[in-house]
Amino acid sequence: MTEDAPGIDGISSRRSLRPLGGVLTAMAVSLTGTRISLVALPWFVLVTTGSATQTGLVAFCEMTPYVVVKAFTGPLVDRIGPRTVSWTTDLASAGAAAAVPVFHALDLLSLPLLLVLVALIGAARGPGDLAKEVMVPEAAERGRVPLERATGLSGVIERLASTVGPAAGGSLVALLGPLAGLVINAGCFALGSLIIGLALPRGMGHATVEASSQADETGPGYWRRFGEGFTFLRGESLLLTVIVMVGITNLLDAAISTVLIPVWARESGNGPTAIGLMGSVMGAAAVAGSLIAALAAHRLRRRAVVLTGFLLAGAPRFLILAFDAPLGAVLAVFAVSGFGAGFINPVLGAVLFERVPRRMRGRVNALGDSLAWAGIPLGGLLAGAAVAVVGLAPVLLACGGAYFLTTNLAGLRPEWREMDRPGGRGVPPPYSKEGASQGSANVVP
Incomplete structure (x- = not known):
């Protein structure tokens, strides 16, 4: 057997x-x-x-x-x-x-x-x-x-x-x-x-790049492989669009989590308890969304799932805070947003996996993740400066609008139609010998 x-x-x-x-x-x-x-x-x-x-x-x-x-x-x-x-x-x-x-x-x-x-x-x-x-x-x-x-x-x-x-x-x-x-x-x-x-089993997680010569172990070999990953990513319009979009949304997410929510909690009088409730409600709903995505996402149209997830997860959080709604309404919106967010990573992770050859998985994953995370340190800095100049509500409205436009404009690009195709270039059928040893990709933190 x-x-x-x-x-x-x-x-x-x-x-x-x-x-x-x-x-x-x-x-x-x-x-x-x-x-x-x-x-x-x-x-x-x-x-x-x-x-x-x-x-x-x-x-x-x-x-x-x-x-x-x-x-x-x-x-x-x-x-x-x-x-x-x-x-x-x-x-x-x-x-x-x-x-x-x-x-x-x-x-x-x-x-x-x-x-x-x-x-x-x-x-x-x-x-x-x-x-x-x-x-x-x-x-x-x-x-x-x-x-x-x-x-x-x-x-x-x-x-x-x-x-x-x-x-x-x-x-x-x-x-x-x-x-x-x-x-x-x-x-x-x-x-x-x-x-x-x-x-883990002994045969799992081993190197995927064969050493062709002694020179490949030196600096030039490393930089050549790094350049191959960069060139591959630059030539993949779908992946590059996704990464840029996620990079912008990550910056906006960092802004709301590190500055805008605490300022709202202070100005509304809800205090730090509300911050914890909002995080817990959104996190629990995201778990539920991720579980459903794990069971059913492979049967759904990927583009529709991703765009709907971003529509729920993004702008509504900013808008509900901008309109000074009661805490109950805020928690309800954050729960819906978390549920939508739970569907995003499973689909994007699958798309990225399908389109990148296994031998380049590490370098392309690394570049993609780093580009997607590059704006996170800036989110709080920019949001804090903007709130000091124009106040909380205008910044919340501007961020919500930017989130909506970023995700929807990206979704309208022609290369997004490739997301619903059963695989990327040079990708073997599921469970084939080559496909059985491929890696992963995920750009959303």
């Missing part, structure tokens, strides 16, 4: 699902630890320094290396293999995260040292996240799981981590202090490394 043959006791079925289960479990563990850290680390800086400026500086020093290093490690993932990159970078992140409470306990933790440590965490986390993304479709095809379902489950994992992680981080910080959250974060990275290193 082969590994894929159906067995009476279902053993072979469980074996076929083991790779996908292992990758998703590792993603869940590491993402949850990261979300816990998003609460614990800023609070630790605030209570130890009392400076909001230094808190923002710490966040900037983590996210900037994340985006930059992720952009340039795509060829490395292709050369070394996503499995090796994933477990080694998670182990490096665990060490850097654990060093923060250790140095603090020894009274050796200065602000420059903290900035170095969080920069190391970000620099290691970028390639680690990329490597796990790359392994999702390979794991799905090994288990003969539809691609939209696999990317949908990946989206569910991310949404759950974004819902559960902050709540867990807040509880840990309240009960045991911020250092406990950082210790848990380090433990999550270590556990994720262990899962990838030991729990």
Whole structure:
């Protein structure tokens, strides 16, 4: 009996699902630890320094290396293999995260040292996240799981981590202090490394680029592979349009989450409790949307699903806040927006996977993700400056309009019709020998 043959006791079925289960479990563990850290680390800086400026500086020093290093490690993932990159970078992140409470306990933790440590965490986390993304479709095809379902489950994992992680981080910080959250974060990275290193099948996640000569191991070989990824992406009009669109919407999402919602909560008198409620409601609804997408998105027209998802997830959030609606109405709109958002990543992830050859998966994924995330550090800065000049409501209206126009104008472009085609150029049929070893792509955070 082969590994894929159906067995009476279902053993072979469980074996076929083991790779996908292992990758998703590792993603869940590491993402949850990261979300816990998003609460614990800023609070630790605030209570130890009392400076909001230094808190923002710490966040900037983590996210900037994340985006930059992720952009340039795509060829490395292709050369070394996503499995090796994933477990080694998670182990490096665990060490850097654990060093923060250790140095603090020894009274050796200065602000420059903290900035170095969080920069190391970000620099290691970028390639680690990329490597796990790359392994999702390979794991799905090994288990003969539809691609939209696999990317949908990946989206569910991310949404759950974004819902559960902050709540867990807040509880840990309240009960045991911020250092406990950082210790848990380090433990999550270590556990994720262990899962990838030991729990996945031996033949999974290996390098996809054959070494043709000794020269390929040097700098010029790396830059040539990096250039190949850039050239491929530039020639893919559908992928490039999606990435640019997502980059703009990510900037607007960063603006509303980091500045506009807190300002609204203060000016409306709803306070920080409302911020937590809005995040929880939207996160829970996004989980529901992702679950439905995992089950049904592969049967639906992709373009209609993506455009409807963006229509629900984008402009309504800005508009409901601009019109000073009661909290109940705000929560209802955010729930609908979260539900729509849950459908987006599974479909876009499937489209990107189909159109990129496996041997270029790491470098194209890395470039796409980094371009899509490039505006996130600027979102809060631009929104804060705009609110100071013209006030909250005009900025909310302008952002909502920009969100609506960006997503709909992109959807009207002729290349978007290719989204509904059953595959991209040079893509083998599902579950063929070549297709069974391909990687993943996802540009929406």
